Amino acid sequence: MTELSGLRAVVTGGASGIGLATARALAARGAAVAVLDLDPAGVPEPVLSLKADVGDDASVRTAVDTAAARLGGIDILVNNAGIGAAGTVEDNDDEQWHRVLDVNVVGMVRTTRAALPHLRRSAHAAVVNTCSIAATAGLPQRALYSASKGAVLSLTLAMAADHVREGIRVNCVNPGTADTPWVGRLLEAAEDPRAERAALEGRQPMGRLVTAEEVAAAIVYLAGPAAASVTGTALAVDGGMQGLRLRPAVRQ
Numbered sequence: 001m002t003e004l005s006g007l008r009a010v011v012t013g014g015a016s017g018i019g020l021a022t023a024r025a026l027a028a029r030g031a032a033v034a035v036l037d038l039d040p041a042g043v044p045e046p047v048l049s050l051k052a053d054v055g056d057d058a059s060v061r062t063a064v065d066t067a068a069a070r071l072g073g074i075d076i077l078v079n080n081a082g083i084g085a086a087g088t089v090e091d092n093d094d095e096q097w098h099r100v101l102d103v104n105v106v107g108m109v110r111t112t113r114a115a116l117p118h119l120r121r122s123a124h125a126a127v128v129n130t131c132s133i134a135a136t137a138g139l140p141q142r143a144l145y146s147a148s149k150g151a152v153l154s155l156t157l158a159m160a161a162d163h164v165r166e167g168i169r170v171n172c173v174n175p176g177t178a179d180t181p182w183v184g185r186l187l188e189a190a191e192d193p194r195a196e197r198a199a200l201e202g203r204q205p206m207g208r209l210v211t212a213e214e215v216a217a218a219i220v221y222l223a224g225p226a227a228a229s230v231t232g233t234a235l236a237v238d239g240g241m242q243g244l245r246l247r248p249a250v251r252q
Contacts, residue, residue, distance in 0.1 A: 004224055005030030007124060008071035010064065012036045012054055012111055013081030015043055017180035018130060021216035022078055023047050029220060031076065034067035036060075036111070054081045054107030055099075064114035074118035076223045079108040080130040084182050085144040092144045104148035108155065119168050126223045127163075129156050129172040130215075133238045136174060153234060160232035169231040171222040176238030179209040204239035205246050 009026045013019040014035030023043065027033045033047045040049035048070055052063035068074050082104045085092055092100075108129055119125040132149040134142050153172060160170040177183060177200045190196035201208050218237045221227055236242050 002030035003226070004076075004220075007031045007075040007224075008068075008073050009033045009076035009078065009223065010036060010067050010071075010074055010111075010115065011078040011080055012052070012107070013130075014047075014078075015040050015049070017182065018175065018178060018212045018215045018219075019078070019080040021212035022080060022219045025213070025216040025220045026076070026078075026223070029224070032071045034071055036063045036067070036081070054111055055103050057110050060107075060110045061114045064111065064118070068115075068118045073121060074115050075122040075124050075126070077112060077115045077119065077127045078130070078219055078223065079111055079127065080219075081107055081111075082130065082148075084186070085148075086141050086186065087143065088141065089143045097144055100144050100148050101151070104145075105151045105155065108152065112159065116163075116168075120166055123167075124225060124228075125166075125168040126227070127159065127168065127170040128219050128222045129170070130219070131156065131172040131174045131234060133174050133176045133236065133241055136234075136236075136242055156234065157232050164231055169222075169227070171227070171230060171233045171235065173215055173218045173222065174234050174236045174238060174242070175215045176204050176210045176236075176241045178212055178215055180212055183209070204241045205244045206239035208239065210237055210239055 009031045011019050011023045014023040015037035023033050023035050035043045035049050036052040043049035050063045053059045085100050131152045134146040135149040135153040156172040187193045187197050215237050218235050
C-alpha cells in the first residue's frame with residue numbers, strides 16, 4: 001500500500017505502544033516517518049528516530065526541525081506522547097498534576113507550535129492527537145488522566161478551528177483501554193492482575209482490549225488523503241464503550 005507515498009510524518013512517543021504501531025503503519029503505506037521519543041532506541045528502520053522530550057520546548061524545536069530537514073518537510077504530525085496517572089482528586093499531589101498536564105497537553109502545544117511552519121508549506125497538512133475515552137466517559141480512579149485528555153479533546157477542536165483556513169486539518173482518536181505497555185504496567189501493579197484485566201475487558205462491549213494496531217489504523221486514516229474533508233473530529237476506537245449500552249447477557 002502506497003497511499004501515503006511522498007508524505008512526511010512525525011510521531012511523538014513513537015518508540016512503543018500506539019506510537020510505534022502508528023509509525024510502522026505510516027511507513028508501510030509509503031510515508032517517510034520520524035519518531036520523537038525520550039528513548040527512541042529500537043525503532044525499526046526505515047523510520048528515523050530522534051530523541052526529544054515534549055516537556056522541554058528547546059528539545060522539541062530542535063527535534064522537529066531536524067526531522068523536517070532529514071525528511072524534506074512535514075505533512076503529518078501525530079501528537080501521541082503522553083503519560084498516565086491513577087487515583088481520585090485526593091491521590092495525586094500538585095507536582096504530579098502539573099507534570100501530567102504539562103506532558104499530555106502542553107507537550108502537544110509545543111510540538112504543534114514547532115511543526116506549524118513546516119505544515120503550512122504542505123499541500124496535505126494533518127495533525128492527529130491521541131486523546132482517550134477518558135475525555136468523554138467518567139472512569140473511576142482516573143481523575144488527573146481524564147482531565148488531561150478532556151483538555152486534549154478541547155484543544156483539538158480549537159486547533160481545527162484556528163488552522164482550517166490554512167489548509168491544516170486537526171483531529172483526534174479516542175482509544176478505549178488498549179493493550180499497551182502502560183496498561184500492562186497497571187495490570188502488573190494490581191492486587192489481582194487477572195481479575196483486573198477481565199474487568200477492563202468486560203467494560204468494553206466487544207469484550208476485549210483495543211489493540212495498538214487498531215488505534216494506529218484510525219490515526220493513519222485521519223492523517224491520510226482519504227480523510228481530506230475530516231477536521232475537528234474525535235474518532236472513537238473503544239470497542240463500543242462510549243456509544244453502546246448493552247443489556248446484560250442472558251445466561252442459559
